[in-house]
Amino acid sequence: MRWGRTVLVAVVTLLCAAAGTACGDTAGRRDGGAEAPPKLRQFHPQAAYFLAPNGTGQESDRYQTVLYAENPRGSGERNAESVVAHYDLSSLKGKVTIRRVGGGCTRRDWTVSCRAGSFYQQTSLFPFALRPVKGVPVGAAGEVEERITSANAGTVTHVRQVYVGRPDLRTDRHAPYTLPRSQRGPLPPLTPAFGNRGEIAVPGGFVLAVSLSEGTFTGERYRNCSYNRDNTAAHCRFTGQLPPGKAFETDGPFRGATDPCCWVKGSYRYSLWPAGDPPEYGSGPSPEDRRGDGRVLGLKPIDIAGLPDNGDGVLEFTSEGKPEADWTIDGITLRGRIGEQLTVPVPSARNRGPDKPDRRPTAVEMTLPQGVTLVPPQPDEQAEEEYCRYASDGRTVRCTQNPPWSSLRVRIDEKVQDARGTLRVVEPADSVDPDPSDDTAPITVQITAGTPHTGPSSTSTASTRP
Numbered sequence: 001m002r003w004g005r006t007v008l009v010a011v012v013t014l015l016c017a018a019a020g021t022a023c024g025d026t027a028g029r030r031d032g033g034a035e036a037p038p039k040l041r042q043f044h045p046q047a048a049y050f051l052a053p054n055g056t057g058q059e060s061d062r063y064q065t066v067l068y069a070e071n072p073r074g075s076g077e078r079n080a081e082s083v084v085a086h087y088d089l090s091s092l093k094g095k096v097t098i099r100r101v102g103g104g105c106t107r108r109d110w111t112v113s114c115r116a117g118s119f120y121q122q123t124s125l126f127p128f129a130l131r132p133v134k135g136v137p138v139g140a141a142g143e144v145e146e147r148i149t150s151a152n153a154g155t156v157t158h159v160r161q162v163y164v165g166r167p168d169l170r171t172d173r174h175a176p177y178t179l180p181r182s183q184r185g186p187l188p189p190l191t192p193a194f195g196n197r198g199e200i201a202v203p204g205g206f207v208l209a210v211s212l213s214e215g216t217f218t219g220e221r222y223r224n225c226s227y228n229r230d231n232t233a234a235h236c237r238f239t240g241q242l243p244p245g246k247a248f249e250t251d252g253p254f255r256g257a258t259d260p261c262c263w264v265k266g267s268y269r270y271s272l273w274p275a276g277d278p279p280e281y282g283s284g285p286s287p288e289d290r291r292g293d294g295r296v297l298g299l300k301p302i303d304i305a306g307l308p309d310n311g312d313g314v315l316e317f318t319s320e321g322k323p324e325a326d327w328t329i330d331g332i333t334l335r336g337r338i339g340e341q342l343t344v345p346v347p348s349a350r351n352r353g354p355d356k357p358d359r360r361p362t363a364v365e366m367t368l369p370q371g372v373t374l375v376p377p378q379p380d381e382q383a384e385e386e387y388c389r390y391a392s393d394g395r396t397v398r399c400t401q402n403p404p405w406s407s408l409r410v411r412i413d414e415k416v417q418d419a420r421g422t423l424r425v426v427e428p429a430d431s432v433d434p435d436p437s438d439d440t441a442p443i444t445v446q447i448t449a450g451t452p453h454t455g456p457s458s459t460s461t462a463s464t465r466p
Contacts, residue, residue, distance in 0.1 A: 038069040038078045040153040043122070047276025049144065050166040051096070051132045053199055065125040065146065067116065069153055082151035083116035087127055091142035092162060096130045130162065138165035138199045165199030167242065169206075169272055170304075171313030172249075179319045185260030187215055190268040190315045192254070195247025195304040202242035205275040207285075210234045212256045214266025219255030221292030228289050235285040236297055237275060247304035252297055263323035263355040267316040322432045326352040327361055327425040331441035334372060336412050337450050341375060346388065346399045346406040347441075349425045354434070363426040366397040368410065369419035369445050375409040412445065419445050 043066040069080040089098065090110040101107050105114035105127050112127050132141065146158040172193035179188070192210060196202060216231040225236035234254065242248075258264045273279060330347040349361040366388070368374060374397050377387040385407040388399035399406040421443035427433055 036072045038071045038080055038153045040080050040083065040148060040150050040156045041068050041070045042066065042148075042156055042158060043068055044278055045158050046160055048203060048274060049130070049160055049162045050200075051130055051141070051162065051164050053132060053136075053138050053165050054134055062126045063128055063130065063144075065127070065148070066122065067119070067125070067148065067156075068122040069119065077120065078152075079118045079120050080150045080153040081118045083119065083123075083148065083153070084150075085114045085116060085125055085127065085146065085148045087112045087114075088145040088147070089130075089142075092130070092144070094133065095136050095141045095164075096132050096162070099129045099131055101128050102126045132164045136164050139163065140203075161203065163200055163203070167196050167200060167202045167244070167274065168198030169202070169242075170195050170197055170247075170307045170309075171270060171272070171311045172306075173308045173311040173313075174315035177315065177317040179264065179317055181320050184262070184319070185257050186218075187212075187256040187258065187264075187266075188315065188317055189219070189253035189255050190270070191249050191252075192270045192313070193247065193249040193302060193307065194270075194272055194313070195302075195307050196242045196244050197304065197307075198244050201244060202274045203276070204241075205237060205239045206242050206272050207275050207278070208236045208238065208250075208270060208272045210236070210254050210268060210270040212254075212266070212268055214264050215256045215258035217254060218257045219253060220294040222252065222294050222297035223292050224296050226285055226289035226291045228286060234292075235289065238299065245304060247302050247307055248299040249302050250297055251300050252295075261354065261356070263319040263321070265316075265318045267314055270313045322430055323355040324353070324434050325355060325427065325431045326435050326438075327427055327433055328352060328438040329364065329423060329425050329441050332408070332423065332443045333446055334369075334410065334412065334443065335446045335448055337448055338412055338415060341409065341411045343385075343407050343409045346401075346408050347423075349401060361401050361425050361427055362429075363401055364399045364406075364423055365391065365426055366399065366408070366423045366443060367395075367421045368397060369416065369421040369443055371412065371414040371416035371419050372421070372445060373411050373413050375411055377409075412447070415447050416445075 046064075049063060065085060067080070067083065067085075069078065071077055088111055089096075093110055098107060098110075098112070101112060102114060102125065104116070105112055105125075107128075114125050114127050116123050116125060141162045141164050143162060144160045146156075146160065148156040148158075174190070177188040190210070192208060194208070211233045213232075217227065217234065221227060222234075222236060224238070225234045227234050254268065256268070258266075327349050329349045332344055332347065334342055334344065336342045346364055349364060374388065374390060376389050377383070385405065386400055386403065388397050388406060388408045390396070391398040397408070399408060422440050423443055424440045427439070433439060
């Protein structure tokens with residue numbers, strides 16, 4: 001199995017911040033001069049390595065070590081030099097076989113050594129994969145002792161427990177909830193439920209992560225949970241094991257609320273993982289999270305047979321009916337000489353609520369005044385603007401509102417007394433306009449003085465009517 005290096009300054013800076021450490025000034029010098037040396041660190045060191053039982057394949061589970069060089073804040077960026085990782089697997093002798101020693105790694109008896117050399121910011125090692133000897137019982141099999149040295153960044157040690165068998169964590173599937181019209185603001189409560197259908201218990205406790213896509217948590221802030229700054233995500237720590245064949249639900253709900261003004265569509269989502277095996281990216285807690293000050297959130301046993309095979313840990317909620325969006329749009333006045341080509345920006349439709357959903361209208365449709373002809377984009381024409389086109393009926397003009405900088409390009413062919421057209425907001429199909437009277441606006445023509453334009457078409461700017 002191969003190991004590789006990654007030099008991603010921006011990404012690793014975020015990763016180090018998530019781990020509660022400083023990565024230094026990414027704009028600093030890499031040689032460091034006489035500045036303080038870096039420190040060698042592991043990112044998300046895993047506490048456990050789970051093996052499929054009975055000697056079955058282990059190709060998808062790579063043993064991985066992620067290292068980074070932590071530089072003191074403001075000291076610039078220096079490489080970790082001459083880094084070597086040593087893995088002592090002697091406690092696993094007779095219980096596992098060592099497979100696929102990684103690139104840059106060598107094996108001597110029950111020790112694997114990998115030369116990472118010098119690296120800037122981050123490198124990942126994939127020293128080996130293990131497979132249990134057939135007949136070895138499920139449970140703790142031994143450990144891997146890691147010792148990672150550097151010529152200038154100190155030494156890191158870590159112990160990772162090896163288990164034969166895996167936890168198989170399952171979550172519940174919750175029926176979607178419709179918020180009645182009388183329930184604007186409060187969201188339905190969520191009671192997470194989960195279990196373990198694997199061969200072994202989750203060792204060392206586990207973490208339950210709950211997030212809310214719309215609104216914020218408003219219920220009790222449990223003492224064994226930490227909450228992010230926006231109060232939209234919680235991470236709850238439970239001690240003890242999660243045994244195989246057992247399932248639980250929390251003894252208290254998670255509650256949330258949104259602005260009572262508005263129609264809402266969102267969801268709670270939750271997942272869990274062993275406390276010693278946090279996710280590598282994305283969903284783990286942040287150092288800025290704050291611990292709750294309420295009671296400890298506990299667990300109540302439930303029948304694991306009630307958990308579906310395809311539970312996704314999601315409770316979706318949607319307000320009854322459709323969102324109400326009062327669309328309005330301004331009119332257009334086309335000013336120019338006969339024979340002149342004009343380009344005018346299409347007014348953007350505005351949503352005046354009351355729900356104010358975060359959406360845009362589908363389009364604006366127009367019927368042009370008599371004596372005015374659309375000049376649609378040509379097949380080989382390239383322009384920054386997006387010009388209006390004829391709809392499928394060949395008469396109606398359709399202008400996109402996404403992006404909102406569509407342009408209407410027309411030619412004034414003749415003067416028609418009191419010529420008048422209209423433009424109309426095409427609303428999203430899933431919304432209702434409580435006042436459709438202002439969904440349309442006029443298109444008027446104002447012929448300017450001067451000799452009729454008979455030469456090549458020119459382009460001038462018309463105006464939208466306030």
